[in-house]
Amino acid sequence: MSPMTGTRAGANEAQTTRTSGRAAFPGAFVLPRILRRPVRAFAALASGRVTIRPHLGSVAAVVFLASTGLYGMETGGHTTTVTQALTSGVGFALEDVQVSGNVETSDIDILQQLGLDGSTSVVAIDAHAARQKLMELPWVTDAHVQKIYPRGLMVRLVERKAVGIWQHGDALSLIDVRGDVIAPLTGARHADLPLYVGLGADRHSDELEARLLFHPELRARVKAAIRIADRRWDLRLDNGVTISLPEDNVGEALKRFAAFDAGRDVLSRDITAVDLRLDDRIALRLSEAAFERRTQALEERAKLIKAAEKNS
Structure with a gap:
């Protein structure tokens, strides 16, 4: 018998032995394949064939306690506080805050909105969350927050611009170019802005502004725009004249009135109102003094006509 033949025969014999072994114990329990490796490892550990490295238990205990602590901080909402305490003590305490772009919003309001104090850490600041907080301020329309390590923070704001004052009842509010309310009017800083009065005046102020942009001289003289029944506008000028719009x-x-006023300077005359509600005409209302003078002039004219008829 050759060696190769003997090897093949040995393999066949071993295979036959395993097969016959299973056949010899038909009721024996066989572990699933996925559990065989863990069971063999546990058996080797129990028999002492596998040795445990020194300090492995200590390391496992430290990892377990650290994981438990982190989970507890996250569940209790103390992660930010702990992070600030740890990082502030090693040189990341916030000391320099640079603010730009704010005209109506004070630096104190910005710091209070962000919740910054002497114990704040730059590492613990969430720039995205800080931006969202700044966007809640009444004047702020956009914000940019950037951390500057190790101890700085840069805040840049874009604010809304007030274009008018909206009077609704007894309340006065500042509104932007879209007619959105910004904040209540306080003090006399914005007192020179045009006044929009009445129901719906805030929502339609942008439409009126768009029309008046083509007539800058008239727009400069408008002191108040009164919304009538939420349907149309009356413009109150700086000299008290009222222009009724359709x-x-x-x-x-407005184009018809501009053409009519060219060379006449109607608004500087002794009138109280201009009515533009009819498409085919422009009606002017005289002041009481001008009306009396006109009445007297007509009466004098009538007397002269009668006298001339008598003498003829």
Whole structure:
């Protein structure tokens, strides 16, 4: 018998032995394949064939306690506080805050909104969350927050611009170019802005502003825009004259008045109102003094006509 033949025969014999062994114990329990490796490892550990490295238990205990502590801080909401305490003590305490772009919003309001104090750590600041907090301020329309390590923070704001004052009842509020309310009017800083009065005046102020942009001289003289029944506007000028605009085609009405006023300087005359609500005419209302003078002039004219008829 050759060696190769003997090897093949030995393998066949071993295979036959394993097969016959299973056949010899038909009721024996066989572990699933996925559990065989863990069971063999446990058996080797129990028999002492595998040795445990020194300090492995200590390391496992430290990892377990650290994981438990982190889970407890996260569950209790103390992660930020602990992070600030640890990082502030090693040189990351916030000391320099640079603020730019704020005109209406004070630096104190910004610091209070961000919740910054002497124990704040730069590491613990969430720039995205800080931006969201700044966006809640009434004047802020956009914000940018950047951490500057190790101890700085840069805040840049974009604020809304007030273009008018909206009077609703007894309350006065500042509104932007879209008619959105910014904040209540306080003090006299914005007192020179145009006044919008009445229901719906805030929502439609942007439409009126768009029409008046084509007539800058008239727009500069408007001191108040009064919304009538939430349908149309009356413009109150700086000299007390009221211009009544139509409900529709406001731009065309203003063009007609501009052409009519060219060379006449109607608004500087002794009138109290200009009515543009009719498409085919412009009506002027005289002041009481001008009306009396006009009445007297007509009476004098009538007397002269009668006298001339008598003498003829």
